[in-house]
Amino acid sequence: MPAALPVADDVLAAATRIAGHADLTPVLRSRTLDAMAGCQLLFKAEHLQRGGAFKFRGACNAVWSLSEAEAAHGVVTHSSGNHGAALALAARGRGIACHVVVPEGAVAAKLANIQRHGATLWRCEATQAAREATCAQVQQATGAQLVHPYADARVIAGQGTAALELAGQAGAPDVMVVPVGGGGLAAGTALALAAVAPDCGLVLAEPAGAADTARSLAAGERRIDFVPDTVCDGLRGALGAPNFELLRAAGAGVVVVDDDATIAAMRLAWQVLKQVVEPSSAIALAAVLAEPARFAGKRVGLVLSGGNVDLEALPWRA
């Protein structure tokens, strides 16, 4: 299943599948931020989603897509961030085992969060090869289904339900602006818009220090040879293959954002919107503020997330 490309109908099916598990999060507005941005900002509050991020949608769709026989062996993934916590939470909701492969050096607080949801942690070296090898070992030993953080049709379709819901709650936006890392949310949003808002544009916000999507879409082929350097810890992954195909087909645009602008936008979100969001989602607001002419007067949908916030230090005071 991970190899097949999902289609727009898969997002509609995912919405039905995860209803009753995922929360219907509110759409937040701010007169002050609208005035600053020169457009109407519609913030889909997925930092209030279970697990603190939209990632629960994709994880939940994957977990509840499994047959009884498949589910009996549990699920496995490699992610020390929001996807790991989301998959653990979704698996617990179905009462099945969850294995999470985490690299040495991962932040203790994040691992504690994953364990709190009942997952089993498997340590490995901090390389992509070690992650995948350990994942394969766990799969072989347990029969668990791999649920990749983003290069997975079920995950992509699940993430798309955030934009679907936003359009249902607030009406179709003129343009959606979402962060892009591996491309799960980005590709899912493209499918959701194809299903319910075909006239809505799609703009991706990408950190300058991990701008493989911008390079890939410009080149017309995946260019993922890079060493990430960005405060957006959720966006350091390389664009997935199915994600690239879907984003290319959708004609998505990209705004590349410096970390300074992302941190300034994050501060605005905290100060004005009063929402504790993480850099990996504040980058979407930064993208809108960076290109006012592009968004002037439009209804702009954004997806917030906040699972990976560190409250030990304020980034704008570092």
Added chain:
Amino acid sequence: MPAALPVADDVLAAATRIAGHADLTPVLRSRTLDAMAGCQLLFKAEHLQRGGAFKFRGACNAVWSLSEAEAAHGVVTHSSGNHGAALALAARGRGIACHVVVPEGAVAAKLANIQRHGATLWRCEATQAAREATCAQVQQATGAQLVHPYADARVIAGQGTAALELAGQAGAPDVMVVPVGGGGLAAGTALALAAVAPDCGLVLAEPAGAADTARSLAAGERRIDFVPDTVCDGLRGALGAPNFELLRAAGAGVVVVDDDATIAAMRLAWQVLKQVVEPSSAIALAAVLAEPARFAGKRVGLVLSGGNVDLEALPWRA
């Protein structure tokens, strides 16, 4: 009008009066906080209210209660905090002048916030006597109506609309827990509950370093001779006379909370609820966590505020 005691119907009238000016704020929930507290927490998100606090409700009710002739001369108050900003915003909404008397030493950011809403600032010495004298001078010079931050029937009735709305949105709670400083929100909530949820209890959360309400209710008479010492900058004022009468009549209970517990609760609100709230409202969550037996299994309504948050330092890292 400030001398008269408001009644329950005044809260219903205020709700009608401020509709279309004040925002209908959401009620937020958190499974994690519910599990920690052992009860169902219903957070009325007034930090998302215009101006960042429920104070806009009272200010708005006062401003729109004025006759055309009264309104022509504007309004005046003394408050460098949320009430000053709220009154400025409400006055601008009606297109009338707003004068705010601020003591020397008030935080520049807060004054800028009040000026941003179009109010005129009047400086005075940092004593209660100087504030009142300057207020009286401005009244005499301009004919402006005094809108006291809390000892005002219109303000009390307006603040009560937050609990009224909460009961309408989520059903009547078993108990409301609100912070108490001067007692505007506290007394207004008592009236709102009398109107629509007579079986709902009322518990006030008060800082140990400004516990005049606890002392006053215990003594059966107002005991307001104290020097405030608390991180809750919105709760340093002395309990107002009408506020005391209404709270005594309502049989309100008080939980006295140390600043350490308030800061811990504020951190929880940021980390788990993802909401940037100020100490002066986090104290209500702290009160619930401090007395689990009192709230066990109940539906507990709380009112959040967030106008006066300082994002230059994290209090739990001080």
